[in-house]
Amino acid sequence: MIWCPRCDQGWVTRARVPGEPGTFLLCYECDTVWVDREPHAGPPFLTLEEYLARFRLDGLWSNIELLEKEPGA
Structure with missing residues (x-):
């Protein structure tokens, strides 16, 4: 995992x-999503x-599956 380059506060x-x-x-x-690219600030x-919304789903974490655990969790 890498540290978020956008908010500098989360993994x-x-x-x-x-x-x-x-x-x-x-x-x-910060709930920023990157599709088909490495995370970047801009x-x-x-x-x-x-x-x-692309999948007609509410923006809730319960609608996704995390494939990695947050460090220290």
């Missing part, structure tokens, strides 16, 4: 939407809410 983890192909990167702290990026 970035790999996650997925159950039942959907592919994975994405997500910051535990655009383009999405919020978790924006990303899940």
Whole structure:
């Protein structure tokens, strides 16, 4: 895992939407999502809410599956 370059306050983890192909990167702290690229501070990026709207889901963590645990958790 890497430290979030956008908020500088949380870890970035790999996650997925159950039942959907592919994975994405997500910051535990600021809910920034990166799809098909490494995390970076500037655009383009999405919020978790924006990303899940693509699947007609609410922007809730209960709608995703985390594939890595936050360090120290």
